[in-house]
Amino acid sequence: MKKRLSLEGSEAVAMAVKLADVDLIAAYPITPQTHIVEILSKYVADGNINSEYMNVESEHSALSACIGGAAVGSRVFTATSSQGLALMHEMLYIASGCRLPIVMAVANRALSAPLNIWCDHSDSMTERDSGWIQIYVEDCQEAFDSTLQAFKIAEDERVLLPVMICLDGFILSHVIEAVEVLDKSDVAKFLSPWKPKYTLDPGHPLTMGAWASPRYYMEFKRQQEEAMKEAKALMKEVNKQYGKMFGRKYGDGLIETFKVEDADIVLVTLGSMTGVARVAVEKLREEGKAVGLLRIRCFRPFPSEEIRGALKHAKVVAVVSRDISLGASGGAALSEVRSAFYELKRKPHIIGFVIGLGGRDIRVEDFVTITEKASGVLEKDSVEKDFEFIGLEEC
């Protein structure tokens, strides 16, 4: 039976973790993620969830404990933000390299310095090459749904990769929205217990985390690359299945589009800013502008093919990023989108915008400004600026 509740994004994630019946939660508090693990620890203390809860001394230890837990076949969960994720950096590669299906929520927050606790995507974007699947959610409902889906995707034998659920810090982690939650029996139909292929078991000794000489290392990376490819197909499958069972789908599972079919200009977004962009697109459409919107839901594996397919008629693509790859070209998504189109004979102009760093508000007017700039490119049929900052004090 479905229930509609007023839930904070953090509680939506925690509730999904409870329903997934995890065996181990190991976490260290950090703003703006703290509510997730605080709520989970309350579930454990109140006996509402049959999980081990490990208080650890750092995020490095939190993920290390999750790695150990997953290695013995437990379903595990952790959550972090910003500096906490940065401190996990080393262990992220261990988790993915050992092919352990850990699920982690990242409440996106800017990285220091200067110290800032508000939302941007620089923390998780920094980890885009760590071998984790990355899903960027738009709202609290999607945070709930994606957390449940994450376990199914991660634990599939074709994939066996860890998954990051990225939800915008404060904007989603601390906002209360109406969220439709599932009950245990519904979830049981969707998500079966994990049956690991390899576990650490003294009865059947094997080695995990061994070294691989130059003779072997590349082969294991190739296997991870294959798992990412498999993950793409599986994420589409899981999105469909979830939609069939519970009535909610997110595009094709990898990207979600809005009015792109006849659009000359398409805005490309990630995360909660998509809601703002949608309002802007509706407003601009009323004014007769052929504008559309594409949200990248899954950043890793990167849906190049799907984006090419969805934007084959677009003339200008404006990639709007809440992160910056300093010294390169704007946000990480800009290079990825450009590279997806590079070999095509007929391709759109692709321009980048950096917006909302360190929690600066992203407004409907900002997307109107971006669309005006994209219109300029459309008229001139040439790009003057590779990427631009939006909402910056220019003095």
Next chain:
Amino acid sequence: MSEKRRGWKNLPIGAVILEPGSSVNNKTSSWRTFKPVYDKSKCSKCALCWTYCPEGIISILEDGFIEINLDYCKGCGVCARECPTKALVMIEEKV
């Protein structure tokens, strides 16, 4: 891991090693430049070499003297450094 020809399609995922104790297949003696040479007549049976050997390849025999498994000795020289009676010395190996 044995050295037979294996590629990404048939290696166990995650670099899991399914054969317990398979490191015995990897004779690390090839890493060595100096080897420990044992002079039983100087040995006081203190077992400091056995204690310090990072590879665990020194065994204490029933009579208290030692035996070194040179198949896995990497030639680090810790045993010779710790030996109080100079019963162990490191000698350069010539090919």
